[in-house]
Amino acid sequence: MKTLIQSVALTAAALSFQATAGEISVLSAVVKDQTIEDAKVTWQRNGDSSKRAVTSSAGKAKVPADLIDDAETTMIINKPGYSTLVVKCPCDDFTYALSPVMQNLDGLRAVLTWGATPRDLDSHLSYPNNHVYYVDKTGTNANLDVDDTDSFGPETITIEQKHDGERYVYAVHDYTNGSRNRKDSKAMGFSNARVEVYVGQTLIRTYRVQPDTTATSWIVFGIDENGAFHDINQYLSLSRSGLASHMDSLIAAESFESHSLITPAIKKEAKRINTRGEALYQEKRLEDAMYKFQDAINLYPSYGQAYSNLGLTYQKLNRTAEALWANRKAIELASGKSKNRVQASSYYNIARIYEASERWQDALDNFKKAKSLRQHSAYDKGIARMQEKLQ
Template identity: 35%
Template structure:
């Protein structure tokens, strides 16, 4: 999957407009050592309805470009470098400095801080790792500590990972103790709960609870055995005693199990499905902008909804938002599962191939059209393959 992501990124150069390096400038630095600048960071400006522009930072971590896009509030700046957490920031961005943090790093001393706003709600921070379930009844584990669990109010509850054990995976989640046995509880989703990760004084990441979802367990992230931080950020339902609240996500302690496979209780997709259907109907009616909003809302409801990602990729392509289209297709391919998986993947491969073909990248387009046909036989894919072979 890493190779595919690199492929779509490199393809942007062939669909991007040519620009000259002049006045507009940003700087990119190491998030753990801000005196150290970062060279060869892949930069991209993504306007709402234009072709993308971008480049690489130079040896001093700087990038300059002559464009008005950087002053447009509808433009998104994306920064990527292998091994570092991706940054997506809204413009205006001229003259700003951006700090990038490593995906894999030493997590010794990591502090995980949970807070929330809703009154009358008791939320519990949870951490599991091989042989240990850290929560309000245990408070301490091998090289871990939970503080603040006995305090009323809105937190904070703080878990400190004093030392990460080599080869061990860790799963962090938030449990709604107040509604631990309530079916279709929605209070956690409305709690404005927030989880922040700190190494020393450096804020690594902020997570906000998914909105408009049913569930009493918010599974937030995983740290893998080789120290890679992986976002989960999914809300689901669990039943039973507090000690068993994490039993459904223990499977993720095996790094071979994909984060996208997580199913916690019976999480209904009704709302997300309805939004996706509304998006499809709106798209067929010709209102592409509105359909894009419906697909985005469907994904907000269910972040693992592969069909919604595939549909979103199609709307981005129609609007000329090519890098966003490729990324949405990539997500659809990665998340597709169940009886419709082949159809979703085939559609996403086809959408991406169409972008490459329009950009004149015929070899890449052919490879993706063939992948679409491998997933599902269709005369449309056959015709596309024959067409590109003749170019």
């Protein structure tokens, strides 16, 4: 049986695209039914030599006959110009969606995939004066790239430029059952739906639908005025119009609230994974460390130390868009005696990123935020530099 930890970015737009036993298929996340040729596929397993393949012109790659295709095996798919996709197996007989690298520092892409049923899950993105979904595919600096209505996906929404000071809410709606007012439907809960969120060249977050859940609407995450992510994970039985109203109410609310239940056992496991990431970082295995910190955050979304470690790792890897995102989350999570210091440092890091991109006003604003929290000569020098640039 295929498990929830798989990447189920399947498409059934044409049966010829669906992988057969002994192979995988790779598609574009933003162009419907477009296959990806020459993608490198690597399977890794502790204690074994890595196994490799390359996708054909049809986007297919043979799974090695001697591969142990279980949860102890990790598959990595990469191609220049696309975000690297890392998933846990079983992998055989699946199709995966690759997201093109995003160039904008304040861009974001959410890719929804699911199983054979229900046939039609829809992506929804709501923000002030905009609601992007299949009826209105283009909003202000955001659009629905791919709309899938016949199972599997991918269905993709891209934010080309996030608006500073505005909130965003992303949700999934079971159109098949929601449009028929089937409030007792568990179809979405059994769909293996997952939402993968990309910033820059990196898959930064993965959300999986909660199994055996009665709901037709899954409100997945929010982005606050400062660009920080908030896991919402609400499950409600709403019509399409009801979902739109609820998303608007979340945007208008005083603040986002976390609806994730994090047990002591989950926190302990996240800390163990984070510690392993720190060891890999000290060994200068930066990409391996990055994946460990991401795993810790996926398990425990409010884990501030993991975000701090991840932001530093992104900077070392020259992944500036990702570092921007991680620093914003570190600001949002900062607390206790070190709150001002952590926030000031993070605002300073954001300012330097914008300065390197010659976005002088954005850099100045963040240098000033850093100085408002803590006095430091680096902040004063940054403000002076930006004021000179803006003259």
